[in-house]
Amino acid sequence: MKLYTFFRSSASYRVRIALNLKGLSYEQAPIHLRRGGGEQLTAAYRAINPQALVPALEDDGRILTQSLAIVEYLEDKYPNPPLLPKDPADKAIIRGMALVIACEVHPIQNLRVLNYVKATFNQTDEQVNQWAQHWIDLGLAALQEMIVAQPKRGKFCFGDAPTLADICLIPQLGNARRYGCDLSKYPTILEIEKHCNALPAFANAAPEKQPDAE
Amino acid sequence: MKLYTFFRSSASYRVRIALNLKGLSYEQAPIHLRRGGGEQLTAAYRAINPQALVPALEDDGRILTQSLAIVEYLEDKYPNPPLLPKDPADKAIIRGMALVIACEVHPIQNLRVLNYVKATFNQTDEQVNQWAQHWIDLGLAALQEMIVAQPKRGKFCFGDAPTLADICLIPQLGNARRYGCDLSKYPTILEIEKHCNALPAFANAAPEKQPDAE
Numbered sequence: 562m563k564l565y566t567f568f569r570s571s572a573s574y575r576v577r578i579a580l581n582l583k584g585l586s587y588e589q590a591p592i593h594l595r596r597g598g599g600e601q602l603t604a605a606y607r608a609i610n611p612q613a614l615v616p617a618l619e620d621d622g623r624i625l626t627q628s629l630a631i632v633e634y635l636e637d638k639y640p641n642p643p644l645l646p647k648d649p650a651d652k653a654i655i656r657g658m659a660l661v662i663a664c665e666v667h668p669i670q671n672l673r674v675l676n677y678v679k680a681t682f683n684q685t686d687e688q689v690n691q692w693a694q695h696w697i698d699l700g701l702a703a704l705q706e707m708i709v710a711q712p713k714r715g716k717f718c719f720g721d722a723p724t725l726a727d728i729c730l731i732p733q734l735g736n737a738r739r740y741g742c743d744l745s746k747y748p749t750i751l752e753i754e755k756h757c758n759a760l761p762a763f764a765n766a767a768p769e770k771q772p773d774a775e
Numbered sequence: 776m777k778l779y780t781f782f783r784s785s786a787s788y789r790v791r792i793a794l795n796l797k798g799l800s801y802e803q804a805p806i807h808l809r810r811g812g813g814e815q816l817t818a819a820y821r822a823i824n825p826q827a828l829v830p831a832l833e834d835d836g837r838i839l840t841q842s843l844a845i846v847e848y849l850e851d852k853y854p855n856p857p858l859l860p861k862d863p864a865d866k867a868i869i870r871g872m873a874l875v876i877a878c879e880v881h882p883i884q885n886l887r888v889l890n891y892v893k894a895t896f897n898q899t900d901e902q903v904n905q906w907a908q909h910w911i912d913l914g915l916a917a918l919q920e921m922i923v924a925q926p927k928r929g930k931f932c933f934g935d936a937p938t939l940a941d942i943c944l945i946p947q948l949g950n951a952r953r954y955g956c957d958l959s960k961y962p963t964i965l966e967i968e969k970h971c972n973a974l975p976a977f978a979n980a981a982p983e984k985q986p987d988a989e
Contacts, residue, residue, distance in 0.1 A: 611920035612875060623864045626921075627878065630870035637863035649851035650837045656844035661826060663874075664841065664882045674883060677909070682896040695891070706825035707840075 562587040563619040565609060567594045567601075568771035571667060571732030572628040573616040577771075578728045579632040581762035583639045587618075591773035594672055629663050632725060644725050654711055655719050658704055658726035662733045666700035669693075670736060693740035701737065704730070705747050716756040723757060731757050735768065776801040777833040779823060781808045781815075782985035785881060785946030786842040787830040791985075792942045793846040795976035797853045801832075805987035808886055843877050846939060858939050868925055869933050872918055872940035876947045880914035883907075884950060907954035915951065918944065919961050930970040937971060945971050949982065 564580070564587050566573035580587055592600045592615050600606060601613045610617040610626050618625045618634070625631050636644050645652045668674065670693035679689050708718050718726035734754055737744060744751060757763045768774060778794070778801050780787035794801055806814045806829050814820060815827045824831040824840050832839045832848070839845050850858050859866045882888065884907035893903050922932050932940035948968055951958060958965060971977045982988055 611924070612879065612917040614879070621864065623868075625864065625867040625871060627871040627874035629878075630867045630874055633870055634863050634867035637866060649848050650835065650839065652851060653839040653844045653848035654837075656847055657839060657841040660841035660844055660877075664843075664878050665826065665828070668878045668882050669888060674910075678896075681906075682892075682898070684896070692895075696888075703826040710825070 563590055564588070565590045565592050565606070565615055565617040565619075566771070566773070567592055567615050568768045568774040569735075570594065570615045571736055572614070574732035574735070574766055574768060575628045575728050576616045576618065576631050576635075577766035578731065578763055579635050579644065581766050582642060582644065582723060582728075582760075583635055585635070585639065589772055591771075593773070629659065629725075629729075632728060636725075642722070644723070644728065646720075646724075651713070651719070654707070655724045655726045658707055658718055659729040661700050661704050661707070662729040665703075666696055666733060667729075667736075669696040670740065690740045693736070694742050697733070697737045697740065697742050698746075700733075701742070701744075701747050701750060705749050708749055708753070717753055723760065723763070727753065727757050727763075730754075731763055777804055778802070779804045779806050779820070779829055779831040779833075780985070780987070781806055781829050782982045782988040783949075784808065784829045785950055786828070788946035788949070788980055788982060789842045789942050790830045790832065790845050790849075791980035792945065792977055793849050793858065795980050796856060796858065796937060796942075796974075797849055799849070799853065803986055805985075807987070843873065843939075843943075846942060850939075856936070858937070858942065860934075860938075865927070865933070868921070869938045869940045872921055872932055873943040875914050875918050875921070876943040879917075880910055880947060881943075881950075883910040884954065904954045907950070908956050911947070911951045911954065911956050912960075914947075915956070915958075915961050915964060919963050922963055922967070931967055937974065937977070941967065941971050941977075944968075945977055 566589050592606055594601055601615060607613055609624055612626055616628055618631045625634055645655055675689050678684055678692055711719055713720040715721035717723050718730060780803050806820055808815055815829060821827055823838055826840060830842055832845045839848055859869055889903050892898055892906055925933060927934040929935035931937050
């Protein structure tokens with residue numbers, strides 16, 4: 562398997578965690594999102610992923626895109642250890658938590674949206690950070706409520722084993738810190754982060770551990 | 776089953792299509808997103824969904840949120856007719872198409888983001904529409920390329936039966952028209968739309984057919 566990735570891309574980070582949790586080995590093909598105007602925008606990369614986004618996963622000659630679709634693919638193909646429980650309602654709660662990050666937070670504070678906000682609305686870096694903070698705060702506050710409310714409270718977002726929800730949460734916390742969010746409002750989330758980062762699968766997927774890290 | 780919904784919410788529209796395709800009957804609990812400052816922001820609704828977003832589905836005493844998690848729940852619980860194929864890579868392609876809409880397009884042109892752009896960046900309605908158009912165009916262009924490139928070209932986004940991808944695409948086209956996008960650039964998508972809307976499951980889920988339509 563070959564992963565088109567960028568060390569600081571939180572969507573790439575999700576897939577790296579999932580690959581590690583499943584114990585799968587893979588080759589990294591780094592796509593630098595800031596160098597040369599963005600390597601993801603080249604014709605060569607667009608031929609791999611017309612969305613011009615990372616990550617993309619090449620496996621058995623197929624190219625798969627969108628990090629959650631890739632993680633679900635790994636779950637379908639390599640079911641152990643599971644990243645989702647069997648019960649449909651429990652599974653929906655976890656997928657819902659993952660989507661709070663993957664839909665309501667991450668895309669709105671993604672690099673291309675921040676660049677657009679900055680250029681089109683003539684915003685300073687500080688104002689761009691406030692935009693990012695606003696959406697991250699809304700999402701993390703809602704997610705923390707969902708975690709506390711669910712019936713299987715444990716060390717992770719849902720129960721005592723990492724799931725798709727943790728895979729989305731941990732990379733988002735890196736972005737939250739980069740944009741200056743006050744994470745002390747989310748003690749439950751910070752506890753979960755400690756438990757996740759104690760696992761090599763999470764620790765080894767961190768941006769600073771990647772071969773393309775700067 | 777009880778669906779907390781708003782007729783014009785495209786995320787609610789996705790779930791209505793899925794419920795119809797599965798032949799499931801359900802009760803509608805309308806949450807008006809513009810009336811009284813937004814009924815989704817009331818304490819009563821936040822107790823149901825702390826994200827303050829529609830839709831939410833109540834089933835067997837559980838509340839499920841996030842439209843894609845709800846559709847996957849319906850797929851897990853009522854597998855026929857299937858909305859996803861069995862092959863993991865095919866499934867990932869379809870989920871990837873759905874996520875292009877659900878992550879990269881819809882949240883960035885969602886009501887609360889448009890309101891924030893308008894108020895914080897002092898934009899006119901026309902400028903807000905340009906923001907929405909920009910992200911919708913990026914997404915639809917990428918999605919059309921993905922549809923054309925995939926191996927099972929047929930009447931729908933993937934093959935000859937509707938899937939999760941079509942469920943996300945059709946509601947997004949309503950938004951695209953509302954914000955003034957030129958859809959003639961997407962002939963493949965417009966063909967798929969005709970095939971979808973010829974099915975009662977899609978036609979009956981349309982905003983104007985809902986009991987809370989204005």
